[in-house]
Amino acid sequence: MSARPHAGLSHRTALLYLAPWLVSLAAFHLYPLASAVHLSFTDRNLLRATDPRFVGLANYRAILADPAFARAMKTTAVFVVGSVPLTILLALALALFLARPMRARGAARAIVFFPSVVSFAVVALVFKSVYAPNGPLLSLLATIGIRLPSILNAPSLALPAVMAMDVWMAAGYYAVLLLAGLLAVPADLYDAARLDGAGAWATLTRITLPAIRPVLLFALVINSIRAFQVFVEMYVMTRGGPLSSTVTAVYYLYEEAFFRFEMGRACAASFILFAVILALTLLQVWRIGLRAPLTESGR
């Protein structure tokens, strides 16, 4: 390559163009992150006028010993374990169905993806009215003889009802993601399997699933991370109720910060959650095995 006098940007120009992000990075990422670490070691409470004191690990200890936190973690675990595997299975089934050659694929893809472009808050609001005492779901169930109490006011039904909505929404999203993976599997793999006389089940387990394994793992990991942080649905539909049965980890954190104004404890809780999410992610990647780099599997 010959040296060109004008090739590329000068350092000064590059820095100038980088500046908006550098400012944003410092002000809205690095500074808040550092301040969250610091706050998590103080007894900062917005309702107290006195200066926050350094309390060491007291916030972390208090949260880990708080029965309400333990309960929130359990509720979150139920939410994640109950919805994520089901979501991925349904998404896989949907994607396998849509991967068959058909004219309506584009339309079907758009329809199952559609809820994902609508505001979570709006979707939650619509489901709140679907689940309402005089709403369509209860009347539909009543016509076939099943009589349920007001769904979102029943401690045993509220969490499953929110989970059902989450599965419905996320299955469509991940179906489209997995479909992209399925359509990228080279056709000659299938031809070779057919020549070897492989049946439908053998083709699925020996060819299709190994081929889309990276996308499948990616979907599992990002859906777990998202489900672990579920908040908006709870805020809109149940406000953590009834009887705290839908207080999830992030909802607990929200109440700690914005009802009790315990900012130090809320920050400590956020780092505990961060650590749990990270551990969970690494565990999934390690258990299921990651043959292909994650960065390529998102496509």
Add this chain to the structure above:
Amino acid sequence: MRTVRVALLVLLAILYLSPFLFMAKTSLAPRAGGAFPDFGNYAALLGDARVLRFTLNSVVVTFAILAGNLLFASMVGYAFARGRFPGREPLFLLLLATLMVPKQVLMVPLYLLVVRAHLIDSYAALTVPFLVDAMNVFLMRQVISSIPTDLEDAARIDGANERTVFLRVVLPLAAPGLAVLAVTTFIAHWNDFLYPLLFTTRESMRTLPVGLALLSQGEHSVDWPRLMAGATIATAPVVALFLVFQRRIVDGLLKGGLTG
């Protein structure tokens, strides 16, 4: 076989569209004395100063963030794609690392920052922290990297200054990427819930999703038809965008992950 497939497709469409059809149907429910498609709820919304204000706030906030990202994310993406400055690789890794930090870790310190700056209930709080999105920078860096440098070099040899090269040469060539950025950013912030909830306390500063959610939790009994009319209005721009840019939106959102 074909019948089964058609039946499954119909079932799928019912399953995924019926909640939204129910939303639209409820919004057209007759008010006292009317007949079924009654647009009275929409008329009532237009007369409801609160909902008009939510809508205005959503429009102002979304378009401000959109404008910021169109300009800033492409500037920063351009610097990463074309700059040869020291520290470029570590800075780019830092950019990717910020994508991994969960929202809930930043929500308390960001809230305190806004409180300390006395910016609760301001458009500044609702927009400034979101003007340069790391995901958008990443997207624009990829898009600009894939454009050949010949035209930029030619423009420089013709005596164009750096600003002209960026605005007149790079941005037009990056237009397909900017379109993806525009629709995904619009959808993300039109729908955003968490930060508009945290950064506002006055009803007059609520955005549509937050305002509608809080109206459903008022002390009075919920006026579902009117609320569903509001939800329909909040959904309409997204439906319109989705109908036109479906493929770009799907591709763009699959890269970013499903976010609340």
